[in-house]
Amino acid sequence: MPGKKSAPATPDPSDRTWPERLRYFAAEQDALVRTIREFVEIESPSDNKPAADRMGRFLAERFEAFGGRPRVHPADQFGNNLQIDFPGREKVKPVLLLGHFDTVYPLGTLANMPCREADGCLHGPGVLDMKSGIALMLFAIEALHCWHSGLPRPVTVFLVSDEEVGSSSSRRITEELARESAAVLVLEPAAGPRGAVKTARKGVGDYTLKVQGVAAHAGLDPGKGHSATLELARQIIAVSKFNDLRRGVSVNAGVIRGGTRTNVVAAEASAEIDVRIKHAKQAAALDGKFRSLKPFDKRCQLSIEGGINRMPMERTAGVAALYQKAQAIAKQIDWKLEEAAVGGGSDGNFTAGIGIPTLDGMGGVGAGAHAVHEYIVISELPGRALLLAGMIESI
Numbered sequence: 039m040p041g042k043k044s045a046p047a048t049p050d051p052s053d054r055t056w057p058e059r060l061r062y063f064a065a066e067q068d069a070l071v072r073t074i075r076e077f078v079e080i081e082s083p084s085d086n087k088p089a090a091d092r093m094g095r096f097l098a099e100r101f102e103a104f105g106g107r108p109r110v111h112p113a114d115q116f117g118n119n120l121q122i123d124f125p126g127r128e129k130v131k132p133v134l135l136l137g138h139f140d141t142v143y144p145l146g147t148l149a150n151m152p153c154r155e156a157d158g159c160l161h162g163p164g165v166l167d168m169k170s171g172i173a174l175m176l177f178a179i180e181a182l183h184c185w186h187s188g189l190p191r192p193v194t195v196f197l198v199s200d201e202e203v204g205s206s207s208s209r210r211i212t213e214e215l216a217r218e219s220a221a222v223l224v225l226e227p228a229a230g231p232r233g234a235v236k237t238a239r240k241g242v243g244d245y246t247l248k249v250q251g252v253a254a255h256a257g258l259d260p261g262k263g264h265s266a267t268l269e270l271a272r273q274i275i276a277v278s279k280f281n282d283l284r285r286g287v288s289v290n291a292g293v294i295r296g297g298t299r300t301n302v303v304a305a306e307a308s309a310e311i312d313v314r315i316k317h318a319k320q321a322a323a324l325d326g327k328f329r330s331l332k333p334f335d336k337r338c339q340l341s342i343e344g345g346i347n348r349m350p351m352e353r354t355a356g357v358a359a360l361y362q363k364a365q366a367i368a369k370q371i372d373w374k375l376e377e378a379a380v381g382g383g384s385d386g387n388f389t390a391g392i393g394i395p396t397l398d399g400m401g402g403v404g405a406g407a408h409a410v411h412e413y414i415v416i417s418e419l420p421g422r423a424l425l426l427a428g429m430i431e432s433i
């Protein structure tokens with residue numbers, strides 16, 4: 039990776055010391071919380087384009103104020119995706135800061151789940167996943183401007199509108215931008231209460247299994263029917279045998295539907311199945327198993343749709359090197375930064391999947407993502423901002 043310093047994680051003597059930098063961010067903490075609150079109070083569910091676009095416009099203005107050039111990538115079904123380019127002094131590849139501004143919460147959620155501060159935590163829909171991550175980007179960029187009078191290197195910020203629903207409108211752009219970048223830092227929430235960064239994520243996919251049976255009157259002609267619900271039940275047991283938890287493969291038929299009335303032998307049934315894999319090479323074998331499912335009742339027909347949507351983010355040498363840089367920066371402020379491998383996917387799976395060094399979980403520390411108690415721990419913010427700023431400098 040290109041870099042201007044031979045020992046990248048060591049502070050440049052002309053710069054402020056790391057404890058001074060931490061004090062800088064500690065002094066910014068209240069402003070950071072105010073900004074996060076502003077972001078949370080603009081609701082932006084993935085499935086509401088006008089609302090998501092409002093959020094996107096607001097973010098574009100905030101980043102523009104620090105010298106970024108916004109570029110809007112129009113999307114028909116979701117909010118427009120937002121790219122902001124920051125020029126840098128050194129002519130090196132940019133670092134890509136990746137995030138999403140959509141949330142899983144429908145419009146109106148704030149009425150029952152207001153953004154509020156209590157016991158050192160900030161609560162609210164999307165506060166952890168991942169509006170605090172976006173605010174961290176903004177404050178890290180501001181700090182670098184202040185310390186270096188301009189960014190030391192180019193930075194590309196890419197904020198997508200559809201991460202929570204599979205990133206169909208943004209994936210191609212995410213991958214293109216990653217290819218042009220030295221490395222990718224993903225501002226998704228940190229793992230666990232100790233704020234570990236994420237160096238591995240499982241691959242994620244989903245399948246829909248449909249069964250077409252033969253309907254009949256359950257009382258008059260029970261023998262003439264071929265039950266789709268019975269067939270589906272047997273298929274679910276067959277599919278559950280694809281689980282191989284020891285190797286990191288898991289399969290879950292989380293949603294099933296079927297039948298119309300108790301006195302009708304069901305003609306139709308279906309299951310929606312979530313799958314997770316640890317290694318890219320497991321994808322083809324698992325897919326093959328789904329595609330070769332055969333009906334137990336020969337009069338029933340099966341159809342299978344879907345596949346792996348996000349390949350695993352594997353802990354490659356490039357990922358490990360980024361983690362080591364992050365650890366070295368954290369050490370400067372006596373913070374023992376941990377790493378974690380997690381089951382959930384993010385857009386980091388896409389960038390790591392095409393071989394670009396990616397470090398995920400750089401965002402806020404907290405709990406309750408996608409749940410009513412979602413929160414971040416406010417006192418963790420200065421350290422996270424420092425880590426991000428340091429990484430942008432040293433990659």
Ligand SMILES: [Zn+2]
Pocket residue numbers: 138167168201226227384
């Ligand atoms: Zn997220």
